[in-house]
Amino acid sequence: MVKSLLDKDNCALVFVDQQAGLAFGVGSEDRQTLLNNASGLARTGKVFGLPIVASISATKVYSGPMMPAVHRYIPEVVPIDRRSMNAWEDDAARNAIIATGRRRLLVSGLLTEACVTMLALSAAEEGYEVFVVGDACGGLTPQSHELALRRMESAGILMTSWIQVLLELQRDWTRHDTYDGARAIVEDHAGGYGIGLAYARDMIKPS
Template identity: 40%
Template structure:
């Protein structure tokens, strides 16, 4: 029986792409509630920052109804370039954006965005076609409804895209809690419901040792 090799995320060989998290488009997201979606996107941005991985932010047709990029992303990732595409729907059709991905030298691409079946799926499939290992962050990507999300996930998975949520991305990059309990745990404490209590318990126990 044929086996598939486990392609695990490597902190030294990955790049994060935040595609079209724009003030207008985010209002169309209905498969997550607004607070939950905001939490997930910002958590993922913090993960990218924590691991010092390169990131690229991009928007589509900002002067139209899609609106500007949400301010929290460039605030969290101030060193990340923002590519404002004049009209290309597939971010990989934008030469500047595609060149930045290539010049990063990274083989693993972590993608999130709005809308899932368009702004995420199209570049993800283009990246697969070009030989990259592609990981789509399902809970930091949003769309109209659950059924449209599921159709997009199936389409991408059939072409080899791996589907993960943000905590799975974080954990697979970290590999071992002993690398940094407090720093890594602070992201979970801020963004995983209830985890702040676990960190408090840990810190209290540690102080009592």
């Protein structure tokens, strides 16, 4: 049972197949919401200095490059192109994840039923502690997405959301080294919560 909180020193962030060609097929949620969530997660990884690995597949025949709206926040990360649907079965992708030195993985990607599930189950089988950022993953239908999450959860994989990742990493708003970056992400990507933070900053003045 996982007892410790996520921490910037014990996690690595893994993006698998965040590509437009696959996003076209997503029907589990609004695609713009999915893009917003994945972008917020990418920014979170950057602000907290997490090791980030990105892998993509079928770039020339269907899926295209990593979505620019996500990659723009982590331009230094070079996506690893592969053939296998299962990134863990690709030597370059697997070795890049291992090279982070982290045993706790935060996974986001497309499609939930395929590349996300395969990577998560395979890494967990190798002893990694895997968290799937469910609202930064997309499936073909709401039902198939939910069934994939349930299958992974039954195998001991933990489910979380991108905003929980951010808040758990920040934990204390007096952590000044990440305060500005984390707050900016919330304001830009967290809907009503972000609106509230912006309102508090701009409208509520100390007496």
